Amino acid sequence: MKDLVAYVSGIGVKGPGFSDWPEAEAVLARVRPYVRADTALAPPESLPSTERRRAGRVVKLALAVGLEAVRRAGSDPARLPAVFASSSGDGDNCNEICQTLASPNRELSPTRFHNSVHNAPAGYWSIAHSTQVASTTICAYDASFAAGLLETLVQVTIDGAETALIAYDLDYPPPLRAVRPIPAPFGIALILQANPGRFAIARLSARIHTAAADRLADPELEALRASIPAARGLVLLEAIARREPTSVCIDYLMPETLLIEVTPWA
């Protein structure tokens, strides 16, 4: 296959110890030490009040990283195609639904049900920004970040349009936490463009590969990377933060990886 090429013009990050991209960038560039803290999730201001009340943690997470990336890239979210990628979607809501369905009274709340669709964050995003261009929502279990990145790179290649990748995962509450131990909410958003615009910070050139995935040197960060599907993208963010030409492999469908050559831009 020919390499898929795109330019990163905006990044958003949220996770334990990372409130935004500048904070993550400083840690990944080893300017600042990593200090673990709970992921702070605020209600998305861009949502109308009815939807804001209905939005769970997963919507807050996805919209927060998406909006940060869009602001940094100077993009218009109303005209931005988007790829949402998540392994487990809204685990809080899923747990509530399963509890209700196992109880004597199985009546679900309509809001719980419509929030149960995997594309709920994409739906809230499109309502928040009156977006009528297409988005998609995909899942590839532990490979969800790379699958989302691949889908985004392909869209940029085929359609030539600036496109957002919004990857996120939530920790499950018990009892699902025991069978899918994701430790904390984590999200990464990237705005990708076919040509380097004003805000381009890195050029990516990617292909499917079979070399082992790269890891992070810091044991705490590596633990995040290895335990949260969306955090598999931290290796790519580290390469961008270092601002030196390099290539990295991120986990895809075992035994395959996504090899990405990263070149600093501007």
Next chain:
Amino acid sequence: MNPLVLAGFTATSCLGRGLRQTTEALRSARCGLTPCRFEDVDINTWVGMVPEIEHAPLPRAWLEFECRNNRLAFLGLGQDGFLETVSACVARVGPRRVGLFIGTSTSGILEAELAYRHRDPHSGALPATFRYATTQNAFSVAAFTRSVLGLEGPAAVVSTACSSSAKAFGSAQRMIAAGVIDAAVVGGVDSLCLTTLYGFHSLQLTSARPCRPFDASRDGISIGEAAAFALLERPSTRGDGNRIALLGVGESNDGYHLSAPHPQGLGARLAMEAALAAADVEPSAIGYINLHGTGTISNDSVESTAVTSIFGAAVPCSSTKGATGHTLGAAGALEAVICAIALQHHLIPGGANTITVDPSLPLNYLTSSKTAPISRALSNSFGFGGTNCSLVLGKFA
């Protein structure tokens, strides 16, 4: 877009296993719905159930994937020589050059729903027999299908509610166009579960009778289950005129409401227009529209507005959900296969159950099937979250 040939396709739903049974049912506009006897569900509604699933355990090699949804996938994959068609393609281009894109809305969530009934009374833990990754996780159906078909190319589950498996065609088409793969298996698999039955009931969207899309008396949906697959390839030679091709995919968002369609059907219109543009055809080229047609009051009236704004009132159309039920994430792929059947057999399927077409919806809605040659068909799939996808299929000459 460049057309892609459907080198093989198959569908399994309450209408039957495989193309022959499905085609026969469509020919007589037979309804496959039955009163809901699924698990211990106490809702007065009808469902499009595939009864064989109960008696079709997975072969031992795939025991870890054992669940209703993967059983349905396996049953579907086993029809119409589909396994052999894919295996010939894999032998030709190599397993890493064949992608897999499956649409599902609930995957194997039924396993989690049932496991929650058997939690440890002290610790609250789920039973040790519960397997999350290979049943509940949305990707499980793709991991299973990939293993059965021996594919090693890119794979993903598209999960955008009721547009999921229509959008899977979009992902596959782009990936082939970008040269990442040479062929792709696309499909939709969604099976009955408590979440969707009780969920649609909570929204007062399930009918107590078999659903009657576009009928003046329509009052909600019947939920169904289905597995439908197609193998998409670049056309290598000129066709013999009876091959079916994917000609266009159009996708959009409403950006309006999470569970109600845009009142003027704006997103639906954008998806249909985009699909026509991708196929490079005028609206007049479409000989049949397989409507999303869920049978709810609002969906059908909004879809009617959107369809007539582009096509006028003459083009023959129907919803096959009266026959199959609304198979949710599988509906896009199932109805794409129904369009392929329509094209191949010159069979315009009439909508089952609908007696009196709503006079306020000015469409040429067929209540019985008829024989007429068509060269292009359009299929609509819309879902919660305001996600819309339309496909154009046609004869590849």
